[in-house]
Amino acid sequence: MAPLLKVDNIEVYYGMIKALKGVSFEVNKGEIVALIGANGAGKTTILHTVSGLLKPKTGKIVYNDNDITKTPAHKIVTMGMAHVPEGRRIFQQLSVIDNIKLGAFTRKDKNEIEETLKYVYERFPRLKERKNQIAGTLSGGEQQMLAMGRALMSKPDFILMDEPSMGLSPLLVSEIFEIIKAINENGTTVLLVEQNAKKALSIADRAYVLETGSIVLSGDAKDLMNDESVKKAYLSE
Amino acid sequence: MVTLLDGLSLGAIYALIALGYTMVYGIAKMLNFAHGDVIMVGAYAIFTVFSITGNPVIAFIVSIILCVVLGIVIEKLAYKPLRTASPLAVLITAIGVSNLLQGLAQLIFGTEPKSVIILNKLGSVEIADGIILNISTIVTLVLSAIIMIVLTLFIKKTKTGRAMLAVSEDKGAAQLMGVNVNKIIMITFAIGSALAAFASLFYLIKIPVSPSFGALPGIKAFAAAVIGGIGSIPGAMVGGILLGLVENICLSIDVIAPYTTSIEFGLLILILLVKPTGILGKKIREKV
Numbered sequence: 001m002a003p004l005l006k007v008d009n010i011e012v013y014y015g016m017i018k019a020l021k022g023v024s025f026e027v028n029k030g031e032i033v034a035l036i037g038a039n040g041a042g043k044t045t046i047l048h049t050v051s052g053l054l055k056p057k058t059g060k061i062v063y064n065d066n067d068i069t070k071t072p073a074h075k076i077v078t079m080g081m082a083h084v085p086e087g088r089r090i091f092q093q094l095s096v097i098d099n100i101k102l103g104a105f106t107r108k109d110k111n112e113i114e115e116t117l118k119y120v121y122e123r124f125p126r127l128k129e130r131k132n133q134i135a136g137t138l139s140g141g142e143q144q145m146l147a148m149g150r151a152l153m154s155k156p157d158f159i160l161m162d163e164p165s166m167g168l169s170p171l172l173v174s175e176i177f178e179i180i181k182a183i184n185e186n187g188t189t190v191l192l193v194e195q196n197a198k199k200a201l202s203i204a205d206r207a208y209v210l211e212t213g214s215i216v217l218s219g220d221a222k223d224l225m226n227d228e229s230v231k232k233a234y235l236s237e
Numbered sequence: 238m239v240t241l242l243d244g245l246s247l248g249a250i251y252a253l254i255a256l257g258y259t260m261v262y263g264i265a266k267m268l269n270f271a272h273g274d275v276i277m278v279g280a281y282a283i284f285t286v287f288s289i290t291g292n293p294v295i296a297f298i299v300s301i302i303l304c305v306v307l308g309i310v311i312e313k314l315a316y317k318p319l320r321t322a323s324p325l326a327v328l329i330t331a332i333g334v335s336n337l338l339q340g341l342a343q344l345i346f347g348t349e350p351k352s353v354i355i356l357n358k359l360g361s362v363e364i365a366d367g368i369i370l371n372i373s374t375i376v377t378l379v380l381s382a383i384i385m386i387v388l389t390l391f392i393k394k395t396k397t398g399r400a401m402l403a404v405s406e407d408k409g410a411a412q413l414m415g416v417n418v419n420k421i422i423m424i425t426f427a428i429g430s431a432l433a434a435f436a437s438l439f440y441l442i443k444i445p446v447s448p449s450f451g452a453l454p455g456i457k458a459f460a461a462a463v464i465g466g467i468g469s470i471p472g473a474m475v476g477g478i479l480l481g482l483v484e485n486i487c488l489s490i491d492v493i494a495p496y497t498t499s500i501e502f503g504l505l506i507l508i509l510l511v512k513p514t515g516i517l518g519k520k521i522r523e524k525v
Binding site: 051052053072073074075077078082083085089090091092093094098101102103105106150151154 | 396399400402403406407409410411412413414415416417418519
């Protein structure tokens, strides 16, 4: 079976600077795939390119048998891909419920949206309690939950998560990772970018290791966790 | 009393124009200095169609349509190609568009002011002993209030309105929600221009149309938008009404009447000194 996402040798530039130097990888349906690597390795750039916020100079991205290399970001959303961006980027001045509703922007059927809303509230009861609060006043963990809940509102088949653990307490990090696992078990494919390599590898099926714009290593998450070079570079505590 | 109501109605006109500035700034992050000239074009449209057909309603409808189309065309041709350019390039382009529109108006209609009597024809009423009010003032006030309420509801309650707020806060994140940012910017220009058409109808009560018709209310409304807090919709309303009131009160007192414009812009400076983001402007938050 063809992979759900196939990224083929993409190069991405910021002005004159080459941020991705020919990156290729695949994500199969149902998997959790992690991209790990140091700051500035190009992890976020990869996600932005997959979801269409950035355009690659060369290379090809195929999603669900569609070439989306040149598709604008807002159209990719309608194809069942959601992106929880780095730093959460919730709409701070809007209420929690308005943020959540924006997540369903591309959907029309009111009853179906209502159903998804129920599912999101079940997953994140805190969001229901605070639905009328202005999003900018939420705590960091709640904002992360809002960003995830908002993404789920588009009922995605495939979800990109960028540093969901950033700035959260260890307890919350574990909670967030539990939720990611649950979302995946519910049938959503996950591409996860994390600096917290240990956590990421613990829930991922497969992983790619990124260094300054290139993939240097890939394999089963369990194997990578025991790989000496990975241990030394990313798992030391 | 009359001074206050007149001031309110002038303020309402400024507020309508200021809304165009502030919405475009909030969403496209640019100052559309051609906005005042859209008002001028709207006024000429009313003048032309009214002198041909004699029907004020048709004249006004044509004016709205023309302003909306003009707003969208300006955005598409002049500003959209500059979406990633420096703000200075966009600003200069806006001034260029402004000059172009004024030049075209001069070419077509000449420099001589042309008066259009539509709302002025409504006459006046005596609402209490000795207090005589122009009906045009009342019409301006009531219509402006309705427009502002509808606009506020539109932004707060509809999907498109929410998308506009989302785009004004974070374009990238809005795109990730499936919002077509270019379409939202286009809608914003269309709404701003429609409001400008109303402003031209109301402003025709005060002065005849000439190529520089939109320049002064445009710049004053821009000041009003800044006073209220640029990017803030209620701010534009508050700033516009405040400025209109100040202007009319100053004009009603003989001693200070000649200094009215200075006082208005002095007010702008004063408010910016005390609160640099304007009365209802939001603090710029650092991203965490």
